[in-house]
Amino acid sequence: MSLEDRLSSGELVVDTTPLKQEFVIPRWVRKTIGGIFEYALYIVLIVIFATPFVWMILSSVRNQAEIFAYLYPFGWHTFVPVEWTLQNFLDVFGLSEAGQGNGLYFQRFLFNSLLVSVGVVTSSLIFNTMGAYFFARLEFPHKNVLLVFVIATMLVPFQATIVPLYIVVRGLNLQDSYWGLIVPWYASPFVIFALMQFMRDIPKDLDEAAIIDGASLFGVLRYVIVPLSIPGIVTTALLEFQFIWNLFYWPLIVISRPQLQMIQVAIANQTTQTQIYWGRTFAGAVLASVPVILLFLLLQKYYVQGIATSGLKG
């Protein structure tokens, strides 16, 4: 029986009441609107997060008067210099008469920060790697108790215990020296913990094979574990470098000789004393932050991985 026959015989009834007219937004319109909304949000986010940096960098390459002159009305030249100049940088490096007159020599502070950061990263590479190797691989009676001893240090609030730390460092007579800046940080519970997680994933057969071949414990670390942990080591070294480079409170109190001061404290002092020299302040801020930001942008993958693993597995 054909469909027509079934309809005419009344076996099939067609509902002829009109469909409720529902306005359906076509799929492509919805997709476009959603897409526009999505990208608008991306742009808003980028504007919110990039504007302070853009303002900082562009203001560091224009002269003082210009920064203020184009503030109102808000527009293109609020950000973009009319006349580009490196004067602020010459000033903070003491390469201009004005800078010399104010006794500015940021190169020294940058050098101090670099020295301390490299010192901490180097020593921390050695001692944290060794410590992580101990916890990940070696046998020792009651090793877990030692691990708890290490992990519990992560609970000690760092900024809140700066005063007590200073009492100890003073007792060791390390204050007001590079040693005072480096020694308290030569090992880090966070780094040991992160590297330990990393090393645990390396197959054990490899070190056993090396031991059969006559390698010492140090030999296993040097020729088996370290080469296979390079990504983890690079990551933690980066995080550590950034941590030390950005250190503020500790150098603020442990250093009193200006020539030993680190860059972060130096720029903070410059700005509170010479609030009027905005151009120089911006130049100092650029010098103190842009190297680390560039390092991050180049090695972003490692940073993100490091934070995700040391945070998550903990």
Place this chain on the structure above:
Amino acid sequence: MANMAMAPRPVGANFWQRLTNRKNRYYFMAFLFVLPALVNFLVFRYLPILAALQASLWQYSLLGGYRDFNGITHYLNMIHDTYFWKSLWVTFLFVVLKVPIQVILSLLLAIFLQKEKWVTSFVRSAVFTPVVTSVVVVSIVWSMMYHSQLGLINSMLSVVGIPRQAFLSNANRALPAITVMMIWKELGFSLIILMAGLKGIPTDYREAAIVDGAKAWQIFWHITLPLLKRVIMFVVVTQTVFSFQVFVPVYVMTKGGPLDATKVIVYYIYQFGFLFQDMGYASALSIVTLVILLVVSVIQMRIFRSDVEY
């Protein structure tokens, strides 16, 4: 090695022999690997706490050294110290303003930026850049942006016709202004951790829910959120502990003012230790802060304890 250790020794085997048997030599060598790190933690993480406990019981200054034994006087003084209570209150306000907003925003962002596209990775880098920038630089640039006369934010507000505002010099606005800045700075940090957590959720659950006809918000509420609980707990606890110790923005931007509206606890400790030269009281304050933070993080871990494993 085990055999050697258990082998019966001749009676009277001397101490030296036992000390130098293979197993103990191995332990000794192994311990050398961890010794430097342990010494560091002992001296620079644990000893300060003991030193602070000691200093808090004495009248102690850097120049005068230890003078009279005070007993618990410093701790008793704290009870009547209205500035101390005020600073705790300010710190508390900062934490309860910052942490929930930051965690919720970063959770929403983590879901929004989940798709792997070049735009999302670009946005992620933008959000993460403040994290690697020093707090000092961020505070300096933002204090200029917040400037009541010459600030960028007031210039932007003028576009929509809002008159110039005082941010940092207004006692009601200074703390919220610092809070906004610190959320801006640390959002990327919690974002990265939450995104890693999202990636760790097996896709099966989501797919099963979609097959069962669950809506997007239902998936979020009943699947994503419970499975993310552990990660969210980690973010909340660490952010609370970090935020409770805020110091640099206050030092750079407001020096605790106006009218002590931003004088957080760590800044108060700094004032006593290094400006008023009263290390004894500063140490007592440090000990109390330490205890508060330990208690807070233990309570939080209890509340957020997750029963869901995957």
